[in-house]
Amino acid sequence: MTPGTIQKLPHVTTRRMLDMKQNGEKIAMLTAYDFTMARILDRSGVDAILVGDSASNVFAGHNTTLPITIEEMIYHARAVVRGVQAESSRAMIVVDMPFMSYQLSPEEALRNAGKIMKEHECDALKLEGGRVIAEAVKRITDVGIPVMGHLGLMPQSIYKYGSYKVRAQEDAEARQLIEDAKILEEAGAFAVVLEKIPSALAGEVSRSLTIPTIGIGAGPECDGQVLVVNDMLGLSTEFRPRFVRRYADLSSIIEGAVRQYVDDVRSSSFPSRDESY
Numbered sequence: 001m002t003p004g005t006i007q008k009l010p011h012v013t014t015r016r017m018l019d020m021k022q023n024g025e026k027i028a029m030l031t032a033y034d035f036t037m038a039r040i041l042d043r044s045g046v047d048a049i050l051v052g053d054s055a056s057n058v059f060a061g062h063n064t065t066l067p068i069t070i071e072e073m074i075y076h077a078r079a080v081v082r083g084v085q086a087e088s089s090r091a092m093i094v095v096d097m098p099f100m101s102y103q104l105s106p107e108e109a110l111r112n113a114g115k116i117m118k119e120h121e122c123d124a125l126k127l128e129g130g131r132v133i134a135e136a137v138k139r140i141t142d143v144g145i146p147v148m149g150h151l152g153l154m155p156q157s158i159y160k161y162g163s164y165k166v167r168a169q170e171d172a173e174a175r176q177l178i179e180d181a182k183i184l185e186e187a188g189a190f191a192v193v194l195e196k197i198p199s200a201l202a203g204e205v206s207r208s209l210t211i212p213t214i215g216i217g218a219g220p221e222c223d224g225q226v227l228v229v230n231d232m233l234g235l236s237t238e239f240r241p242r243f244v245r246r247y248a249d250l251s252s253i254i255e256g257a258v259r260q261y262v263d264d265v266r267s268s269s270f271p272s273r274d275e276s277y
Ligand code: KIV
Pocket: 031, 050, 051, 052, 053, 054, 055, 096, 193, 195, 216, 226, 228
């Protein structure tokens, strides 16, 4: 290979994810919303990138995920797809269907799923909910669009819960979650995100399904893990739940660099002769 050329690697598919579960290989997933970050994540070996509707919070500054639109999700997804394609093209790309783009009816869900899939080369869609959206999941997967489910804390339902606390701590909700996971698998989902539920419950769900579970605040027994990239890189400074491990403090690094730049401009030490034409 000539220096500087990027080696293309086998793309992670839904089949590969199932094999990973069967072989006991953990799945590493992170969110991304733009070209530059998607390139870095693909280069760093993540198995899957989620174009999460958390873009509504961390990219657009809304308080919840509810305001983001289909057009905005498509915009982010296009940028992420271009980023992965510019690198090894290995990571699977999953795009969140935004609030109210799939809840009205299975037909509406299918129409919007098709709209999102047609706009770029992503691999799969993610929908929040269990039995209530099972028919929509079936319709979408029946036409060949892979679906990742999402159970436990579902941020699109935050106004119903009234808080972001751990879900399914009581027996009734835990039993319902176990059933919902099974229903999603039967409806054709190829994987399911489990958000902010007790570890033991996530372990039980993971063992009861043939499809992989991807946990966020759901403990080590899930088949994979996902985090919001801004949280794990320390870009979002106020949000510090205990399930987020901070792998870097980019906020401080960026702040230091920008302060230095401002000083350099003010003192005329930037640009130097070498940085000029
Ligand atoms: O939108 C998102 O980032 C998500 C993750 C929290 C799983 O759905």
